[in-house]
Amino acid sequence: NEGALWGGRFAGGPSDALAALSKSTHFDWRLAPYDIAGSRAHARVLHTAGLLTDAELDGMIDALDRLEADVRSGAYVPSATDEDVHGSLERGLIERAGADLGGKLRAGRSRNDQVATLGRMFLRDHARVVARGVLATVDALIAQAEAHPYAPMPGRTHLQHAQPVLLSHHLLAHAWAFARDLQRLVDWDARAAVSPYGSGALAGSTLGLDPNAVAGKLGFSSAVWNSIDGTAARDVYAEFAWVAAMIGVDLSRISEEVIFWATKEAGFVRLDDAYSTGSSIMPQKKNPDVAELARGKSGRLIGDLTGLLATLKGMPLAYNRDLQEDKEPVFDAADTLELLLPAVSGMLATLTFHTDRMAQLAPQGFALATDIAEWLVRQGVPFRVAHELSGEAVRLAEGRGVELWDLTDEEYASISEHLTPGVREVLSTEGSLNARRGQGGTAPDAVAEQLSALQAALEPL
Numbered sequence: 001n002e003g004a005l006w007g008g009r010f011a012g013g014p015s016d017a018l019a020a021l022s023k024s025t026h027f028d029w030r031l032a033p034y035d036i037a038g039s040r041a042h043a044r045v046l047h048t049a050g051l052l053t054d055a056e057l058d059g060m061i062d063a064l065d066r067l068e069a070d071v072r073s074g075a076y077v078p079s080a081t082d083e084d085v086h087g088s089l090e091r092g093l094i095e096r097a098g099a100d101l102g103g104k105l106r107a108g109r110s111r112n113d114q115v116a117t118l119g120r121m122f123l124r125d126h127a128r129v130v131a132r133g134v135l136a137t138v139d140a141l142i143a144q145a146e147a148h149p150y151a152p153m154p155g156r157t158h159l160q161h162a163q164p165v166l167l168s169h170h171l172l173a174h175a176w177a178f179a180r181d182l183q184r185l186v187d188w189d190a191r192a193a194v195s196p197y198g199s200g201a202l203a204g205s206t207l208g209l210d211p212n213a214v215a216g217k218l219g220f221s222s223a224v225w226n227s228i229d230g231t232a233a234r235d236v237y238a239e240f241a242w243v244a245a246m247i248g249v250d251l252s253r254i255s256e257e258v259i260f261w262a263t264k265e266a267g268f269v270r271l272d273d274a275y276s277t278g279s280s281i282m283p284q285k286k287n288p289d290v291a292e293l294a295r296g297k298s299g300r301l302i303g304d305l306t307g308l309l310a311t312l313k314g315m316p317l318a319y320n321r322d323l324q325e326d327k328e329p330v331f332d333a334a335d336t337l338e339l340l341l342p343a344v345s346g347m348l349a350t351l352t353f354h355t356d357r358m359a360q361l362a363p364q365g366f367a368l369a370t371d372i373a374e375w376l377v378r379q380g381v382p383f384r385v386a387h388e389l390s391g392e393a394v395r396l397a398e399g400r401g402v403e404l405w406d407l408t409d410e411e412y413a414s415i416s417e418h419l420t421p422g423v424r425e426v427l428s429t430e431g432s433l434n435a436r437r438g439q440g441g442t443a444p445d446a447v448a449e450q451l452s453a454l455q456a457a458l459e460p461l
């Protein structure tokens with residue numbers, strides 16, 4: 001086996017079955033640019049340590065540059081017998097630099113510290129793409145909130161009408177969740193910015209190489225303090241997968257609402273043609289496929305996380321080959337979100353809200369009952385009693401098949417002397433909304449302040 005990195009102590013080559021099982025080039029090839037960047041940094045620390053002459057360093061960098069160009073153009077691809085991206089690129093280097101020079105690069109490093117480092121580099125780059133997608137989603141929600149500052153809608157708990165809220169308030173509730181996801185990516189990046197390069201196979205290197213020099217060249221803020229941790233830990237990957245799954249769940253929750261809002265029964269939104277699909281048989285259909293795919297793919301993201309955690313559970317330190325299974329879940333998590341976020345943010349940005357219908361439904365289903373109770377409290381009635389009295393009004397209205405504002409003054413008086421005609425001041429959506437003006441409340445002024453606070457929170461991200 002010509003290209004193998006470990007032939008010396010073996011009399012025979014691997015079985016076909018082992019070679020097929022072992023191979024990872026079909027998924028780890030996308031680490032090639034990071035592998036080459038790592039090799040360039042490693043060559044420089046070998047040179048600093050006196051293990052490569054000036055001319056050798058120049059030759060090595062030149063060969064790596066040519067290899068990178070060939071990888072990029074597709075002129076160089078892994079061969080059928082290459083085990084992984086690292087072995088394949090060493091073969092490519094030796095083809096360009098010759099065996100004497102090319103064979104010097106592996107000194108003081110192992111695929112174990114390499115692969116742990118390259119994965120972090122890959123994820124840090126993709127975390128930035130994902131963060132931009134999350135930000136676009138927040139921006140779409142903020143733009144819709146700004147476009148509908150006063151539009152009321154039914155606020156729900158248990159999916160039942162609860163209290164009227166502003167549409168902008170509801171949309172910003174989702175925006176806050178995505179803002180926290182963004183903060184999570186930023187926090188995560190600080191932990192991901194530590195380089196395992198220099199850990200070697202598990203114990204570090206005897207060659208006097210400076211791990212912090214490599215770390216700096218690769219955009220990390222520092223090198224790991226423990227070479228065993230550097231090669232064996234994958235919590236940084238798992239945390240990425242968790243944040244990705246959380247983003248997926250947040251996308252799924254708003255998507256579920258869009259699916260409901262788009263039903264004939266709700267009639268709250270119209271989906272833009274560019275973000276909906278038709279049916280092959282039913283000509284009238286306009287389906288919320290973007291939202292459904294988001295809901296579906298959140299399951300996939302959760303699977304990526306749980307699969308990775310299951311791989312890590314019970315694995316002894318340091319490197320074990322099980323760890324080759326760490327890459328596909330996190331690659332998939334990044335790919336999935338990079339596909340999903342532009343579609344969901346586009347869908348949200350182009351939703352048309354039927355605000356008249358939402359406003360009409362906002363107070364229905366006795367959604368102002370709490371307002372009656374709290375009005376009574378302001379008249380000095382204990383809340384326990386106020387709750388009872390308001391509940392009786394609901395029962396009366398329900399029995400008559402009308403809403404709370406349809407009850408007559410006499411009917412209110414028949415329930416309690418406290419229920420004077422003055423109660424009508426809170427029997428409107430507007431009155432209900434305006435009354436909730438404390439921080440975090442749904443009154444228009446409170447929502448305007450909330451929006452400024454959200455924008456301030458996003459500022460440093």
Ligand code: ARG
Pocket residue numbers: 024028084111112115319321323324325
């Ligand atoms: N391809 C392996 C991985 O993805 C790295 C190789 C380490 N192999 C080894 N025998 N130590 O984890």
